[in-house]
Amino acid sequence: MSDGVLAAIIAASASVFAALMQLKAAFTREAARPRASNSRSKSHLPRLVLGVMLVGAAVCGFALSQWVAEHRRAAQEAVTAELRARIEQMNRTESHLAGAYSEIESTVLRNIGLQGVVVMASVAPCKPALNAAAHALAASTAEASDPPAGKASGACGEADASPVTLCATVPANATVDDVELYVRTADSETPWSASRVTAGQEAGQARFADKPVEVADSATAKQVCESFVQWSSEHGRVARVVVRYTL
Numbered sequence: 001m002s003d004g005v006l007a008a009i010i011a012a013s014a015s016v017f018a019a020l021m022q023l024k025a026a027f028t029r030e031a032a033r034p035r036a037s038n039s040r041s042k043s044h045l046p047r048l049v050l051g052v053m054l055v056g057a058a059v060c061g062f063a064l065s066q067w068v069a070e071h072r073r074a075a076q077e078a079v080t081a082e083l084r085a086r087i088e089q090m091n092r093t094e095s096h097l098a099g100a101y102s103e104i105e106s107t108v109l110r111n112i113g114l115q116g117v118v119v120m121a122s123v124a125p126c127k128p129a130l131n132a133a134a135h136a137l138a139a140s141t142a143e144a145s146d147p148p149a150g151k152a153s154g155a156c157g158e159a160d161a162s163p164v165t166l167c168a169t170v171p172a173n174a175t176v177d178d179v180e181l182y183v184r185t186a187d188s189e190t191p192w193s194a195s196r197v198t199a200g201q202e203a204g205q206a207r208f209a210d211k212p213v214e215v216a217d218s219a220t221a222k223q224v225c226e227s228f229v230q231w232s233s234e235h236g237r238v239a240r241v242v243v244r245y246t247l
Contacts, residue, residue, distance in 0.1 A: 013060075019052035106247065109171055113245040117168040117224075120240045122186060126156035126231045158207070161231035166241045167223040172216070174245035176224055181208045183228070186236035195240075199226075206230035206237050 170176070183206050184195040197203040200210035209227040217223050230237040 019056055022048075022052065109174075110247050113170070113174060113177075113247060116180070116242040116244045117170060118240065118242050119166045119168045120238060121164050121166050121228065123164055123228070123230050123237045123239065125236050126161045126233045128156045128160050128233065156231040156233045158205075158229060158231045161229045163227045163229040164239065165225050165227050166239060167215070167225040168241060168243040169217060169221050169223055170243060170245050171247060172218070172220050172222050174222075174247055176212070176214070176243060176245050178244045179212045179224065179226060180242040180244070181226065182240035182242070183208075183230070183237055186238055188238075192240060204237075205232040206239075208239075212243075 179199075181197050181199055182192050182195045183197050183203055184190050184192075185204075188195075197206075197208065199208050199212075201207065207229055212224050212226045215223045215225060224243045226241050228239040230239075
């Protein structure tokens with residue numbers, strides 16, 4: 001209860017008490033006076049007492065209404081404070097969970113980087129394109145020219161094959177430590193550990209590019225791409241790329 005409401009209640013109580021004391025004193029004096037006293041003075045006393053009591057009642061009612069309003073206001077402030085406290089607690093919990101999620105995500109990404117991101121692609125045997133004009137020219141001549149060295153008639157060359165690009169997605173802030181390259185025939189059961197090749201070098205009519213290329217994918221990821229080509233017309237090839245990175 002505030003000081004203003006308390007003061008109003010005290011003042012109202014004092015007014016009522018004073019009115020009662022005056023009423024008692026007036027009755028005492030009235031009883032002591034002779035019966036022949038002026039009747040007008042008798043008529044003013046009840047009005048005075050009634051007025052004082054009405055004033056006191058009004059003050060008491062005002063004080064009571066102020067007290068009720070203040071009580072409601074205090075209750076509302078208490079509820080508001082509790083809601084704010086709960087909201088702050090929820091915000092702290094959310095921040096804590098967000099930090100924990102970020103830490104877990106970073107740990108998972110680091111483990112993936114240590115194990116390596118694996119990308120594989122199967123490439124079918126090469127089919128050389130037929131050049132109708134060249135065949136017509138060869139049929140019209142008396143002597144057919146010899147096929148180029150290292151390439152049998154109807155076989156593919158490296159220039160005839162279409163390259164395939166293998167891309168591994170890694171975090172944008174990752175540092176690529178190693179790109180491991182593997183290739184083996186499609187029907188081979190040779191372990192991958194025995195099928196590793198060197199970038200840029202031919203391995204059984206197949207070759208990877210000299211070095212990988214990093215391409216931005218989004219604000220949080222990038223791609224590490226390696227080009228692969230195989231020109232064997234007898235066997236298909238399976239290419240495998242393992243990208244290892246650190247954060």
